[in-house]
Structure formats: C-alpha cells, structure tokens
Amino acid sequence: SAVISQKPSRDICQRGTSLTIQCQVDSQVTMMFWYRQQPGQSLTLIATANQGSEATYESGFVIDKFPISRPNLTFSTLTVSNMSPEDSSIYLCSVEDYSGANVLTFGAGSRLTVL
Amino acid sequence: SQKIEQNSEALNIQEGKTATLTCNYTNYSPAYLQWYRQDPGRGPVFLLLIRENEKEKRKERLKVTFDTTLKQSLFHITASQPADSATYLCALPPPGGFKTIFGAGTRLFVKA
Numbered sequence: 001s002a003v004i005s006q007k008p009s010r011d012i013c014q015r016g017t018s019l020t021i022q023c024q025v026d027s028q029v030t031m032m033f034w035y036r037q038q039p040g041q042s043l044t045l046i047a048t049a050n051q052g053s054e055a056t057y058e059s060g061f062v063i064d065k066f067p068i069s070r071p072n073l074t075f076s077t078l079t080v081s082n083m084s085p086e087d088s089s090i091y092l093c094s095v096e097d098y099s100g101a102n103v104l105t106f107g108a109g110s111r112l113t114v115l
Numbered sequence: 116s117q118k119i120e121q122n123s124e125a126l127n128i129q130e131g132k133t134a135t136l137t138c139n140y141t142n143y144s145p146a147y148l149q150w151y152r153q154d155p156g157r158g159p160v161f162l163l164l165i166r167e168n169e170k171e172k173r174k175e176r177l178k179v180t181f182d183t184t185l186k187q188s189l190f191h192i193t194a195s196q197p198a199d200s201a202t203y204l205c206a207l208p209p210p211g212g213f214k215t216i217f218g219a220g221t222r223l224f225v226k227a
Contacts (some may be wrong), residue, residue, distance in 0.1 A: 004158075033214070042119070042204070042219040043159070058214075092158050102208055102215055103149065106158025 002027050006093050006107030013114050018081045021110045023093030028073035033104070034066070037090040046091075049076045083114045117142050119218035121205055127224045128195055136190040136221045138205030148181055148188050149206040153220065159204055163190075195225045 003026040013019050023032060031050055035043040046066055047055040055068040069077045080087050090109045097103040120139040128134050138148070147166045151159035165172040165181045165188065172179045178191040192199050205218040 006158075009156075040123075040219065043217040045214055045216070048214065094158070097161065103161045103164060104151075104159070104206075104215060105161070108156065109158050111156070 001097050001105045002029065002095050004093055004095065004105060004107035006110055008110055009108060010111040011113070013083050013112060015084055015114060017083055018079055019083065019112060020077050020079045021091050021093070023076045023078070023107055025074045025095055029095040030073070031096065032070065032076045033094045034068065034076075034078045035092040035094060035106075037092060037109070039089075043092065046078070080112065083112070085114045088112055088114045117207070117209055117216060119205055119207060119216065121203075121218040121221045123219060123221070125222040125224055127226065130196060130225055130227050132195055134192040134195045134199065134223055134225070136203050136205075136223065138188040138190065138218055140186050140205075140207055143210045144183060144186075145207045145210075147208065148179075149215070150177075150179055150188075150190050151204040151206060151217075153202045153204060159217075162203075192223075195223075197225045197227050199223060200225050 005024045007022050034046040036046050037043045045058050046061045047057045049055045049068045049070040051070045051073050065081050067079045090111050092109045093107040094104045097105050118141045149164045150162045153159040163179045165179045176193045180189045202220040202222045204220040206215045209216050
C-alpha cells in the first residue's frame with residue numbers, strides 16, 4: 001500500500017484565517033481524494049484532485065472555500081479558507097490502494113480547531 | 116440518495132466474546148462493500164472487501180457477511196481482544212461512480 005504523510009497533524013486556528021494542509025504520497029498516483037470528518041460523523045468527500053487539471057468538487061464544497069493544488073503525481077494541498085468554527089474537523093487525504101477495487105489508503109489526518 | 120446506517124451507539128463487550136457490527140444501506144445495490152478500522156487520531160485502515168456474489172468473507176478473526184436482499188452487512192470479530200477497540204466503518208461505492216461513501220462508524224470497546 002501507498003504510504004501517505006499528512007501535515008500538520010493538528011492545529012488551532014483563529015476565525016477568518018486560512019490553513020493549508022499538505023499530503024505527500026510515497027508513490028505516483030493519478031487521483032488523490034480529500035475527505036472531511038466532523039465529530040461523530042462519517043467521512044465526507046470534499047474533492048478529487050487530479051494532476052494537471054482542476055479538482056472536482058462534491059456538492060456543498062466550492063473552490064473558493066477549499067482550494068486544492070496538485071502540482072505533481074505525489075503531492076497535493078488543501079486550503080481551508082476564511083475559517084469559522086464550523087470548519088473544525090479532521091481533514092484526510094487518501095489515494096486508491098494498488099490492489100484496486102476502490103480500496104483507499106488514508107493519511108493520519110489533520111485535526112483543525114477554529115476558535 | 117444513498118444512505119448507510121451504522122449503529123451510532125458504542126458496543127461494549129468482554130474480551131474473548133464475539134463482536135458483531137451492523138451496516139445497513141438503502142436505495143441501491145452496490146457491487147461490493149468494504150469495512151475499515153479507525154483508531155483515534157488516525158485515518159481509516161482497510162480491513163475487508165466483500166462482493167455482491169459473496170455471502171461471506173473471512174480474514175483471521177474477522178468475518179463479514181453480505182445480504183443483498185436485506186441490504187445489510189454484518190462484521191464479526193471472534194475472540195475479541197482489547198486491541199480490537201476502535202471505530203469500524205462500513206463503506207460502499209456510489210452507483211455509477213467510483214467515489215467511496217462511508218457510514219459514520221460504530222465504536223467498539225473490548226474490556227479485559
């Protein structure tokens with residue numbers, strides 16, 4: 001399986017600021033997925049990031065709020081912009097496992113708390 | 116829309132017993148179903164995948180069943196250990212796509 005490094009692991013942020021989360025994979029992958037996991041909730045897909053093209057956002061998520069970069073096949077960033085307390089959540093990066101069947105490998109997640 | 120339901124209440128069992136977790140889904144017939152484990156402060160880790168034509172799948176102390184008529188999967192951990200304490204997530208592919216959708220998970224506590 002791919003190994004994913006995600007940082008920061010946690011941060012406390014002030015309302016109105018922005019934070020960029022980095023995701024590094026130890027192998028080249030076509031698609032990288034960004035999920036959000038709010039307390040006690042399921043993982044919700046924010047967007048799919050493909051190298052060389054604009055990210056594809058799911059319903060309820062917009063590029064202005066969650067801009068994504070995908071400069072190469074091993075790296076992606078997710079920015080949470082103009083944060084409010086409602087953005088307090090765990091943000092997870094994931095890729096498809098080599099074995100296919102849409103098995104996902106996840107990073108450890110970035111726990112954001114917005115005051 | 117597709118919906119996945121897992122028991123939101125935590126499951127507390129004694130070490131050595133069998134833990135059984137339930138995943139129910141509605142509104143479509145997935146080609147397969149996955150189970151993941153998530154520990155606090157960590158991302159989910161894939162455990163098992165069962166396809167629609169498989170009734171049962173086993174891996175060591177884990178067993179998964181898939182009843183496409185009931186639209187339900189059961190996840191069993193036999194001879195449970197305190198190290199099995201974690202949140203277990205059920206996941207499905209959405210119809211016509213490849214983007215996995217997840218249930219909210221069930222928290223399992225195994226007491227020594």
